[in-house]
Amino acid sequence: MFYIFCPYCKEHREEEEFHARGQAHLMRPSDPDNTSDEEWGDYLFFRNNPRGIHHEMWVHSVGCRKFFNITRNTATYEILETYPMGEQPTITAATPDVRHEQGVQVADGGWQTVGARSENKALNEEASS
Amino acid sequence: MSNVCEFNTVPDGNPQVESPMAWSYQQHPAPRANGQAGVVLREKALMGHLVLRGGAIVLDEAVRATLGMNLPAKPNALEHDDSGERSIQWLSPDEWLVIVPGGEEFKLERALREALGDAHFSIVNASGGQTVLTLSGANARDVLMKSTSYDVHPNAFPVGKGVTTVFAKATVVLRRPSEAHWELVVRRSFADYCYRWLLDASAEYGIDTQ
Numbered sequence: 001m002f003y004i005f006c007p008y009c010k011e012h013r014e015e016e017e018f019h020a021r022g023q024a025h026l027m028r029p030s031d032p033d034n035t036s037d038e039e040w041g042d043y044l045f046f047r048n049n050p051r052g053i054h055h056e057m058w059v060h061s062v063g064c065r066k067f068f069n070i071t072r073n074t075a076t077y078e079i080l081e082t083y084p085m086g087e088q089p090t091i092t093a094a095t096p097d098v099r100h101e102q103g104v105q106v107a108d109g110g111w112q113t114v115g116a117r118s119e120n121k122a123l124n125e126e127a128s129s
Numbered sequence: 130m131s132n133v134c135e136f137n138t139v140p141d142g143n144p145q146v147e148s149p150m151a152w153s154y155q156q157h158p159a160p161r162a163n164g165q166a167g168v169v170l171r172e173k174a175l176m177g178h179l180v181l182r183g184g185a186i187v188l189d190e191a192v193r194a195t196l197g198m199n200l201p202a203k204p205n206a207l208e209h210d211d212s213g214e215r216s217i218q219w220l221s222p223d224e225w226l227v228i229v230p231g232g233e234e235f236k237l238e239r240a241l242r243e244a245l246g247d248a249h250f251s252i253v254n255a256s257g258g259q260t261v262l263t264l265s266g267a268n269a270r271d272v273l274m275k276s277t278s279y280d281v282h283p284n285a286f287p288v289g290k291g292v293t294t295v296f297a298k299a300t301v302v303l304r305r306p307s308e309a310h311w312e313l314v315v316r317r318s319f320a321d322y323c324y325r326w327l328l329d330a331s332a333e334y335g336i337d338t339q
Contacts, residue, residue: 001278008222009292010204014278016295062300063293064204064221 004058007084008066017062023047024055024069051075053093058082148174149260149320157325159338167268167334170327173261173312177234179227180220181241183250188225191244192217195237200225207291207304218291218304226302226314228261260320262327264311268334273311275330277303281311297326 003012029035029043048054054074059067071080071089080091091098150172181188189200198217201208207218215233218226229237238252264272273281279294280286281303291304291312299322302314315323328336 008204014295016278062295064224066221 004070004079005082006060006063006066007068007082008064009060013060013063017060019059019061021057021059021067024057049074050093053080053091053095053098055089055092146175148172149315149317150174150262150324153321153324156321157328160328160332160336165335166337167266168264168272168327168331168336169266169269170331170336170338171263171265172339173263175231176256176261177229177231177237178255178259178314179229179234179238179241180253180255181225181227181250182223182252183245183248184223187245187248188250191241191248192227194244195240196227196229205290205292207289207306209306213306216304216306218302220293220302228314231256257317259314259316262313262315262323264313264327265309266334266337268331269311271334272327272330273303276326277301279303297323299323 002015004015004018005012006018026043029039032040035043052073052075054072056070056072057067058070059065066085068082068084069087069089070082071091072078073080081089083089181192185200185202189202192198192200196210196215196217198208198210198215201217201219204219204222207216209216215229216227218228220226227237234254234256238254241252270281277294277296279292286305288305288308291302293300293302296303296313296315299315299319301316301319301323302312304312304314306312313323328338
């Protein structure tokens with residue numbers, strides 16, 4: 001079971017009720033007539049594919065059928081927050097905690113530590129000591 | 130003369146109205162329950178279903194004026210009037226499902242349209258598109274636990290809650306009007322599938338259909 005919090009239904013729902021719809025916060029160029037081909041191409045076709053924090057648009061397709069945003073870690077698949085359309089994320093790749101987490105590199109013990117959750121850090125320390 | 134093709138929505142001869150389940154009843158007669166049936170399945174056939182969309186504040190006023198009920202503002206809330214026959218359910222932040230006894234829906238729709246006037250709203254009569262099944266009996270919850278991934282424990286699913294969720298491989302609106310009853314609002318195209326699924330899932334407890 002894998003639950004996602006829907007910010008409109010205000011509760012956790014099973015993952016099969018949701019669909020991912022790609023990168024969030026894409027802004028249509030405000031003046032398409034005077035937009036260069038490169039900018040327009042970027043807007044239409046080119047998407048970020050970061051390792052770590054990514055903001056994505058999801059839809060609660062079996063449920064309230066509303067779109068909302070998820071901040072997700074692409075390395076650990078951890079969902080850090082969900083927030084309604086039109087709002088800005090509180091957690092970004094520039095958030096100090098996230099930068100700190102992503103800077104931690106522990107080779108032994110076999111733990112994936114890039115963007116790992118803080119409770120996993122304790123496990124790392126146990127494994128390395 | 131115009132070339133508009135007209136479709137007579139009120140044909141002569143008073144044709145018989147059929148619930149979406151009519152074919153299923155004919156094809157899959159109810160199995161005989163041996164002794165005590167753990168699950169009782171009934172259909173609330175041919176109810177009036179209206180889907181209201183619009184701003185909560187505007188709709189709330191209109192609904193209170195026409196139905197005498199409050200529009201449930203809380204997510205996943207379900208409200209009934211005093212008789213228990215009419216209900217309004219929250220479907221999404223700007224969408225509500227109103228179910229009234231069959232025959233009332235046209236009058237209600239007209240009354241709502243008059244009350245709403247020029248407001249930004251939409252009312253869709255979905256009566257022909259879906260039907261209501263009720264589940265009760267000692268094992269009703271066991272059947273639901275087998276069929277849906279949604280938590281149907283009384284702590285998570287109190288009376289007066291209704292959700293749209295996955296049921297078997299279909300989508301249904303699952304709601305709990307009273308302690309003993311569960312309601313499934315199923316789409317017409319999935320009615321036969323859901324009915325047969327329920328017969329199958331209830332087989333081990335014994336099922337009583339009408």
